[in-house]
Amino acid sequence: MPARKEVWDIVQHKSKVFADLSDKVWALPEINYEEFQSSAAHVEALTAEGFRINRDVADLPTAIMGEAGEGGPVIAILGEYDALPGLSQEAGIAEQRAVENGGHGHGCGHNLLGAGALLAAAAVKDYLQRKGLAGRIRYYGCPAEEGGSSKGFMVRAGVFDDVDIAISWHPAAFAGVNNPVSLACNEILFHFSGRASHAASSPHLGRSALDAVELMNVGVNYLREHMPPTARIHYAITDAGGVAPNVVQARATVRYLVRARSLPELNELVDRVKDVAKGAALMTGTTARNEIISGDANLVGNTLLETLMHENAMELGPPQFDDADRDTASKFQETFSAEEIKASYSRFGLKVRKGVALCDLIFPPESGDGLSVGSTDVGTVSWVVPTVQMRGATYAIGTPGHSWQLVAQGKLPAAHKGMTHAAKIMASTAIDLFADPALIVDARADHKERLEGTPFVNPIPDDVMPSLPAVRLS
Template sequence: MTNPIAIEISDLIDRKQNLFIGVSDQIWEYAEIRFEEFKSAELLCRTLEQEGFRVEREAAGLETAFVASFGSGAPVIAILGEFDALASLSQRSNEAAYNPVEPGANGHGCGHNLLGAGSLAAAVAVKDYIERHGISGTIRYYGCPAEESGSGKAYMARAGLFGDVDAAFCWHPAGVNAVPHMSTLANLHVHFAFRGKSAHAAAAPHLGRSALDAVELMNVGVNYLREHMIDQARIHYAVTNAGGSAPNVVQADAAVDYLIRAPKASQVLELYERVKDVARGAALMTGTTMSFRIEGGASDLIPNAALERAMQGFMQELELPLYSEDDLTFAQAIFATLSDSDKQSAAMQVGKEAASYLEKQPLARFVAPYREQLMMMPASSDVGDVSWNVPTAQCAAVTWAYATPLHAWQTVAQGQSAYAHKGMLFAGKTMACTAIAALTDGELLARAKAELAERLAGEAYVCPIPDDVQPARRSSQTAS
């Protein structure tokens, strides 16, 4: 490692690594789901305040959103942090067998405890670097709630919180070290509720109107719709209210949540109208009434090669984490629990040669080469809403064994592992170095902004969440 920025940032983060690891592990313990991350958000706010940041709580009117700032004036650099968990993914840490802490409870199945703390490390390191060198500009940590289905960043973008930002950086836990040049699927999360009439299912079924029948017919209709939509689109649903548990009562109320995805927001909106028509038809067929509300939405991700190339350079410059025998033994034990289909899917993504290596040693000690060829990730992220407003780049860092699937107990089990901590700090260093480059290199920012303008081609950002929609919180027993 010869780059002076990389050397200094590595030292700054290593000096405070216990602080960042402690925050990550505590957020893992809290495991709070979307818009209910009160303890996690407050822990991050207090830590940032102790490190010298000014913190604005309840940003954009969201109870668990915040913006922490240090410095003044331009350029303004944003580091994005997430900290929400997933419902029903409880799992004991550092165990290579399914063993929930509490059956049905929440768990960090996407590694957002690591994401939030890794971004914290980056923001604090940049702050320390600014102080040391007297650099002008502002570093901000954006505390973004509810990435899982709630789309907290979209609400924050709708409120104009990224209006004066010059560049934004984020990362995600993964099984590889990489700077992907990718887009993600835009989406809408919609709640459909049906209201019918209860009746005795044996004595007077003709007097009842089943809301559950309407939900089932809607689901059947949407399943037939799949043949007539573009290949890249995705529609998923979860029945959130089946109308009760008594089979001898016609269910008067039932509800279903839908997540509609496609590469572009315009395609999502077209599908949304068709799904609403199916719901109306289900209500008509069953003699029920139907209502709906949007609960969240995310835009497609606009990549930025100028920032990505800078980030890739620093990721290759920094020293990769070293793994102990205990690290490798636990990672191998996790890998042994994965299905053949998980391993085959991962092999298709990394290639035959890398897969052969990782099957024997499932903690990747290399940085994948950067390819400026757009990849479509068949998932969604509200980072997309930030990327429509400001040049944005992300990296991925190794925090779990190769081929570990997202949103699975294995992901939760590795969330407090020593190698997850190492990957988190590596990601923090990568983001911090790139943020320093953006703060000090006006030409880099100019190229990044010009690229964003070219990719948007005059199209303006429109938040997928209507202005009159406010986030709905769910209890920890409800799937997000």
């Protein structure tokens, strides 16, 4: 279609500027709600493109929104820019080597995610202006996806209430429309309080909070046999009560991440985990207090939007990598296990192809094993706005998520090409919707029908506040 080709050309023309933005954010890895420099870089790019800008969206100091256009429907393109702790890594080398010991790194590719989403939004803005089309395109810069659930807080604040359609993407090994399956989740701190005593001379006077944590973990591990097979539970002891073994620990905290296939299933499983905590407290003579710190809903699909985005992807074709890109990716593949490469194919419902280092196809809709899924706060948005998401091929097949190898590939030419490819598909999907508002009506009808009889309950309770840093970082 001519309109698609025109917006793809706009994306390509702007791609260098946004590849530079991605690289800038890669070099400034900032974790949950500390993305002040990364957010500022996106504001600078929005300003240069002429967007109207809102800062501190939903009272989150690193959340931003840029809007362009007038009247008509509102289409949002969602971006992220948070990094992960402990994944510092030099760029471009297939060898683990930290830039800063203990430093952060973009191990999920959110430097690409935010820049690519903004690239798509900027191209749509230009197209709407050229054609004089009514409509508003919005870029939402969303912090703290990695466990901070910013989009859940943004949904709670109502910042998506007037949005008609939401579009997003995520870096991956393959390109295509995301299978709309993710796990709803809650992240919960369980605080146990006991009584300190001398562990040798008066152990009978003590009540060990650490014992309670350990018994809770044992209880939850027994619970695993009796929960749905698609559910997941993970934990980490964040406060063991001290380092002296001759003191009965009066305090201890364990952090749980509980995941399930749907919000109702999640709520039931969280209640069972809370009961295990109560039992552990009862057995140890301690008290237990739980504190929800974040939560994501599961993704809600939308057949019309997924079909439309897949049509755009097929017309564009796969990303165009060259021999140099493939040679570099092959060097990274040498650091992966055979199981990691097999899992990468399986996740997208594809058969393993030996000797293929980079994506050269568009994977089919509704592909994948349905098991290799995590959680995303995009899921919460999808309960209140019809949402579609794609995967963009930006790294070597087999690259483990949240790994030094993923960080190392974040500035390669292949990463930039994959980001630009995803931006083209997102931009032309948005243009199709602006050009034919009846598609938006149908997508919203699909969304309403899916949620009929299942009222949305935000997995973040109203009294839970985001874990913002105490001081704004410079």
